Amino acid sequence: MQTLCVPRGLGRRHWLALAALILAGGPASLHAQTWPERPIKMIVPFPPGGGADNAARFFGEKLGAALGQPVVIDNRPGASGNIGAELVARAPADGYTLLFANEFLATNPAVFKALRYDSLRDFAPVARVASSASAIAVHPSLPVKTLRELVALGKTRTLNYGSPGVGTGPHLYGQLIALNTGAKLNHVPYKGTAPAITDAVGGQLDFVISTAAPMVPHVQSGKLRALAVTGAQRSDQLPEVPTVMETRVVGDPYDVWYGLLSPAAVPAPVLERLQQAAAQVLQDTELKARLTKAGYELRTVSPGEFGNEIRRDLERWTRVVQQAGIERE
Structure with missing residues (x-):
């Protein structure tokens, strides 16, 4: 039970206003004191x-x-x-x-x-x-070694890229690259990260944008070539791979x-x-x-x-x- 201390000389109208104010906040205050129960x-x-x-x-x-x-x-x-x-x-x-x-x-x-x-x-x-962190990686048969070269190739022909699905961050980030650079990039949606990476490794895609962790084994084995990570800082998982901002191709980081x-x-x-x-x-x-x-x-x-x-x-x-x-x- 709360105790209300009222200063001497406080008028009835002021007392009622003060009491209403305290009681209004009382339940929330009491709930906070006991939460979580x-x-x-x-x-x-x-x-x-x-x-x-x-x-x-x-x-x-x-x-x-x-x-x-x-x-x-x-x-x-x-x-x-x-x-x-x-x-x-x-x-x-x-x-x-x-x-x-x-x-x-x-x-x-x-x-x-x-x-x-x-x-x-x-x-x-x-x-x-x-x-x-997310990364942009290509099949090693694609004749590019940097994100800038990928964009340049995308201005000469349409490139197919995969993502975990329509409306996901990787899908939209690919469209952001296309809008900012004029590269022709066609989105191929998948139901999740794993199938997108599998098709990139198999050569059914020109490149893939997805979280970096599942790509790391394929990059280390040479089955994929990582061109950039999308975050503002380099990834501990792919420390040799530059950020998109370092490449000066895109100024917007994403993770x-x-x-x-x-x-x-x-x-x-x-x-x-x-x-x-x-x-x-x-x-x-x-x-x-x-x-x-x-x-x-x-x-x-x-x-x-x-x-x-x-x-x-x-x-x-x-x-x-x-x-x-x-x-x-």
């Missing part, structure tokens, strides 16, 4: 075993320990992440249902005509957990980020506790080692900066979809 559900809108799922499990284990309650991973795959995102957007805003998302929050609004959630209004950023968000209406004290716990966990030496060993890259930013990154990405991909004339689904 039960396990927290972390929705991962992808199947088990993928990049988002693995990062979520590593991070969720440590977050649960920091909060004193288990974090339960709930995989809800389907519709390019939209099923899980909608579930969290409509969940009670009590801090017990969270979303572990990746770049789909920025790409899906650009490529889907109708979504039942708003990536910016319906979610509050908690933490940017990790990212995965696949993974992060935690809550429903937007979660009480501020609960959100702040979540953000503080997440920030603490991201400094954990063991977690950093596990993520790095699994091929993730770490770059700590504030929740506000994470939110701004989502907004910038959404604006960029919307512009690319419009300028490239990509038909929205």
Whole structure:
């Protein structure tokens, strides 16, 4: 029970106003003091075993320990992440249902005509957990050794490139390269990263854009030639490969980020506790080692900066979809 201390001489009208103000904030304040009282559900809108799922499990284990309650991973795959995102957007805003998302929050609004959630209004950023570098790699039979040479070849004939699917970051990044350089690039969508890389290795594609980790063995064996990584910094997995910015062909870096968000209406004290716990966990030496060993890259930013990154990405991909004339689904 809260005790209300009223200064001497305070009039009845002022007393009532003060009491109303305190009582209005009382439930949220009390909820924050006791939260969490039960396990927290972390929705991962992808199947088990993928990049988002693995990062979520590593991070969720440590977050649960920091909060004193288990974090339960709930995989809800389907519709390019939209099923899980909608579930969290409509969940009670009590801090017990969270979303572990990746770049789909920025790409899906650009490529889907109708979504039942708003990536910016319906979610509050908690933490940017990790990212995965992406790379551009060609079949070794293609007579190019640099990204600049690839673009030059693409101005003389149409090149086919593969990605994990329509509307994914790699698909849109290829279109961004085409828009910025005038190269003729034809997109070939696949249902996931593995089949796209398989066809690139087999010579059915001129090049592929995808996360770097699955490409590394093929690059090391000479079955693929990596021309550039798309992030702002070189990848630890492919340290000899330049970034797209180093090549001076494209000025926009791109990587696949993974992060935690809550429903937007979660009480501020609960959100702040979540953000503080997440920030603490991201400094954990063991977690950093596990993520790095699994091929993730770490770059700590504030929740506000994470939110701004989502907004910038959404604006960029919307512009690319419009300028490239990509038909929205």
